[in-house]
Amino acid sequence: MRVEGRGPSRRRILGIGGALGLVAATGLSASAALARRPSVTGAELRSAVPLPPPFRVPLPMPSVLKPVGTSGGTDRYEITQREASAEILPGVKTPLWTYEGTFPGPTIESRRGRPVTVTHRNDLPVPTVVHLHGGRTPAASDGYPTDLVLPERWPEQWPAERPIERPMERHDAAVHMGHGMHDPRAVVTRRTRDYTFPLDQRPALLWYHDHRMDFTAPGIWRGLAGLHIVRDTAEDDLGLPAGPRELPLVIADRAFAADGGLAYPALDPTLRERPGVHEAYLAGVLGDVILVNGAPWPVHEADAARYRLRVLNASNARHYELEAVTDDGRRLDLVQIGADQGLLAAPVTHRLLPIAPAERYDLIVDFSGIATGSHVRLLNRLGSGRTRDVMAFLIARHATDGSRVPRTLSTDLPTWRRTDAARVRDFSFRTGRMRGGHGWLIGGRPFDPARTDVTARLGDVEVWRLVADVHHPVHLHLAGFRVLSRSGRLPLPHDAGLKDTVSLRPGEAVEIITRFDGYRGRYLFHCHNAEHEDMGMMANLEII
Numbered sequence: 001m002r003v004e005g006r007g008p009s010r011r012r013i014l015g016i017g018g019a020l021g022l023v024a025a026t027g028l029s030a031s032a033a034l035a036r037r038p039s040v041t042g043a044e045l046r047s048a049v050p051l052p053p054p055f056r057v058p059l060p061m062p063s064v065l066k067p068v069g070t071s072g073g074t075d076r077y078e079i080t081q082r083e084a085s086a087e088i089l090p091g092v093k094t095p096l097w098t099y100e101g102t103f104p105g106p107t108i109e110s111r112r113g114r115p116v117t118v119t120h121r122n123d124l125p126v127p128t129v130v131h132l133h134g135g136r137t138p139a140a141s142d143g144y145p146t147d148l149v150l151p152e153r154w155p156e157q158w159p160a161e162r163p164i165e166r167p168m169e170r171h172d173a174a175v176h177m178g179h180g181m182h183d184p185r186a187v188v189t190r191r192t193r194d195y196t197f198p199l200d201q202r203p204a205l206l207w208y209h210d211h212r213m214d215f216t217a218p219g220i221w222r223g224l225a226g227l228h229i230v231r232d233t234a235e236d237d238l239g240l241p242a243g244p245r246e247l248p249l250v251i252a253d254r255a256f257a258a259d260g261g262l263a264y265p266a267l268d269p270t271l272r273e274r275p276g277v278h279e280a281y282l283a284g285v286l287g288d289v290i291l292v293n294g295a296p297w298p299v300h301e302a303d304a305a306r307y308r309l310r311v312l313n314a315s316n317a318r319h320y321e322l323e324a325v326t327d328d329g330r331r332l333d334l335v336q337i338g339a340d341q342g343l344l345a346a347p348v349t350h351r352l353l354p355i356a357p358a359e360r361y362d363l364i365v366d367f368s369g370i371a372t373g374s375h376v377r378l379l380n381r382l383g384s385g386r387t388r389d390v391m392a393f394l395i396a397r398h399a400t401d402g403s404r405v406p407r408t409l410s411t412d413l414p415t416w417r418r419t420d421a422a423r424v425r426d427f428s429f430r431t432g433r434m435r436g437g438h439g440w441l442i443g444g445r446p447f448d449p450a451r452t453d454v455t456a457r458l459g460d461v462e463v464w465r466l467v468a469d470v471h472h473p474v475h476l477h478l479a480g481f482r483v484l485s486r487s488g489r490l491p492l493p494h495d496a497g498l499k500d501t502v503s504l505r506p507g508e509a510v511e512i513i514t515r516f517d518g519y520r521g522r523y524l525f526h527c528h529n530a531e532h533e534d535m536g537m538m539a540n541l542e543i544i
């Protein structure tokens with residue numbers, strides 16, 4: 001696939017280069033000055049095909065996957081990862097890498113504490129790894145980046161004379177990566193793998209996506225992402241908007257090449273051997289088309305009633321600041337009822353809501369006062385030109401509304417205090433050198449699967465202090481956390497509740513508190529700017 005279109009604008013190149021140079025030269029004190037820079041980390045590709053006008057394409061809903069069977073209280077699902085073609089832009093065929101032929105992939109609906117097994121079959125031309133983001137998952141099913149599912153024919157990097165069993169013995173499974181890394185603990189399978197999710201966790205909007213070593217960013221970009229919703233009766237009983245008035249919204253930016261394919265500045269467009277992106281895009285890849293549920297700037301016909309919007313930012317690097325604006329310029333309240341890891345204790349009202357890559361926000365918007373025939377546009381204040389638009393609601397009809405938004409949403413949020421912490425750890429998220437080139441480092445080091453960076457005891461409470469140079473949305477596998485402070489001040493209103501991804505802003509120091517419970521084994525924490533993640537910004541977390 002050829003990458004069409006321009007590189008970043010001159011202003012952006014200077015911005016990023018200047019920022020990196022400044023940080024490299026003088027360290028964090030200088031990076032504090034970056035806090036006042038525009039909130040863009042990355043460079044934007046420009047599409048080489050005509051783009052549709054906004055708010056014409058209907059908002060699609062991802063299909064809900066049916067289990068293929070149930071045994072012993074576990075629902076079993078099957079997902080085939082395969083190439084498919086979709087009409088994302090009207091009249092344009094776009095080849096994708098998909099779960100079950102669609103982008104986003106099918107949604108899995110599940111109940112708290114009811115285990116789910118998903119058999120993934122890899123019919124793609126490259127190895128894959130599935131991670132359930134936000135899942136409290138045993139390590140063997142958490143989608144460690146070297147726990148590859150190989151395609152049927154994948155001779156490279158493997159002794160040809162040795163047939164690969166499923167699953168491989170550990171001593172056979174050492175994964176040799178193209179750049180000389182070695183992971184003796186990788187558990188590699190061929191063609192299929194069963195991922196088991198106990199889902200013993202708070203109800204939440206989770207998402208599954210590819211997490212392959214060095215190639216996560218282009219894998220997600222090509223379409224490997226889908227939703228997984230966990231529910232329980234306590235949440236059902238709240239009386240929140242439901243059924244057709246509960247809308248999952250997967251927001252992701254993309255760009256399109258002249259042949260209709262997705263543009264991406266990969267050094268190796270086959271995504272087989274050489275990881276990374278062209279230099280101009282080291283800080284992150286942005287597209288000039290905003291997709292919601294896989295449709296460009298869609299419109300949804302809505303009742304004049306309350307809606308529950310379950311928003312995921314599935315973009316590789318783009319941050320948004322959302323607002324809902326009526327035709328007469330009035331801003332509607334975005335009433336937040338949930339965070340990454342489920343319901344808040346009580347609603348929090350926003351006029352503007354920042355959302356970083358991989359974050360989820362559970363929102364109530366009330367269209368009851370809106371004139372039928374008029375629009376409410378969901379806009380991105382951080383965008384410019386066409387990336388300011390996200391989607392629109394056309395208020396189509398009056399309706400009765402029996403929904404409620406209770407003042408108390410949940411009473412089970414953890415109440416960890418600093419004094420509970422067995423340990424305080426510090427991590428910097430900064431640019432640096434890696435493999436002789438540019439990298440993104442945690443604690444000054446690029447990711448190495450064979451090195452344990454953090455060893456934490458199961459059941460321990462810890463405080464982590466995370467320091468950033470530029471924007472880094474930091475994601476912790478296994479454990480949800482709460483935000484304690486931002487640069488010594490109180491957390492922001494949208495930091496409420498239990499999170500698994502926190503957006504570090506340029507120059508900021510964020511403290512989080514968590515308790516490592518659930519399972520022992522090898523997990524990860526990393527930046528969820530997907531390009532940063534592929535360029536070293538991950539670390540190992542061993543729970544013992």
Ligand SMILES: [Cu+2]
Pocket residue numbers: 429440471472473527528529532533537
């Ligand atoms: Cu980052």
